[in-house]
Amino acid sequence: MDGPERIAKAFADAKGRAALMPYLMGGFPDVPTSLAIGEAYIDGGADLIELGVPFSDPLADGPVVHAAGTKALENGTTVADVLTICEQLSKRVPVIMMMYTNLVLARGPEEFARRIAAAGAAGLIVPDLPLEESEAVLQACDAAxxxxxxxVAPTTPDDRMARIGARARGFVYTVSVVGTTGERAALSDTFGSLVARTKASTDVPVALGFGIGNPEQVAQAAASGADGVIIGSRLVRAVAEAKGDPAAAVRELVSSFSAALTA
Structure with a gap:
């Protein structure tokens, strides 16, 4: 199966519940530990993994994820290191790479898409790549x-959402709140309508992320009609705050999120 097929199968295999997609910062707190954390995500019930590549100017990331990326860069983490993590984790679940445009363009879209495909990546998220500038990267990814x-975001107009949805591959990442990544005390009461708008614009699954950080919010996101739920900052914070083995800490958290989806 190619990447889009693997992603489609992961959502389908969730069997009546939303698929669980935790975020992993590659190289944080170091490369071997981040691989162990990814394995713990899968053991805890992850259906897919979003794997972040650390970058010096992460415009979409809040302070927790930004700090983790900074630490990974300080430790010397490279794109090649993160692809090694991808290669291992992708043997078990689809891995969606998340990185910024400069990292893709510096290597050329065709070469970069081939490189991540060779590492087993099923998908690619580039949060600072606008629709109008995405054609070359889309063609390269399709070929690979x-x-x-x-x-898409709460501020995305319907006509633009329709254009984005028509070109979507794998799934549409639906940002539940305006702003950067990070935990919120409460989620918006209106994101059910955002999920409905997104689903009306595309034929691929819709995953909801940003601001989701506890089992109650995971259940709320799933109840909105989302096909998938993405959790990031809460898990990255758990790694940063772990007193012992961070993999054990996140396995317990992911298990609680998985239980919230099956309750």
């Missing part, structure tokens, strides 16, 4: 069998 996953 990698799903280029777009993002």
């Amino acid at each position: 069998g990698v799903a280029l996953v777009p993002l």
Whole structure:
């Protein structure tokens, strides 16, 4: 199966519940530990993994994820290191790489898409790549069998959402709140309508992310009609705050999120 097919199968295999997609910062707190954390995600019930590549100017990331990326860069983490993590985790679940445009363009879209496909990546998220500038990357990903996953937000107009949805591969990443990544005390009461708008614009699954950080919010996101739920900052914070083995800490958290989807 190519990347889009693997992603479609993961959502289908969730069997009546939303698929669980935790975020992993590659190289945080170091490369071997981040691989162990990814394995713990899968053991805890993850259906897919969003794997972040650390970058010096992560415009979409809040302070927790930004700090983790900074630490990974300080430790010398490279794109090649993160692809090694991808290669291992992708043997068990689809891995969706998340990185910024400069990292893709510096290597050229065709070469970069081939490189991540060779590492087993099923998909690619580029949060600072606008629709109008995405054609070359989309064509390169299509040729390599990698799903280029777009993002939509509460502020995305219906006509633009329709254009994004028509070109979506794998799934549509639906941002639940305006702003950067990070935990919120409460989620918006209106994101059910956002999910409905997104689903009306595309034929691929819709995953909801940003601000989701506890089992109650996971259940709320699933109840909105989302096909998938993405959790990031809460898990990255758990790694940063772990007193012992961070993999054990996140396995317990992911298990609680998985239980919230099956309750």
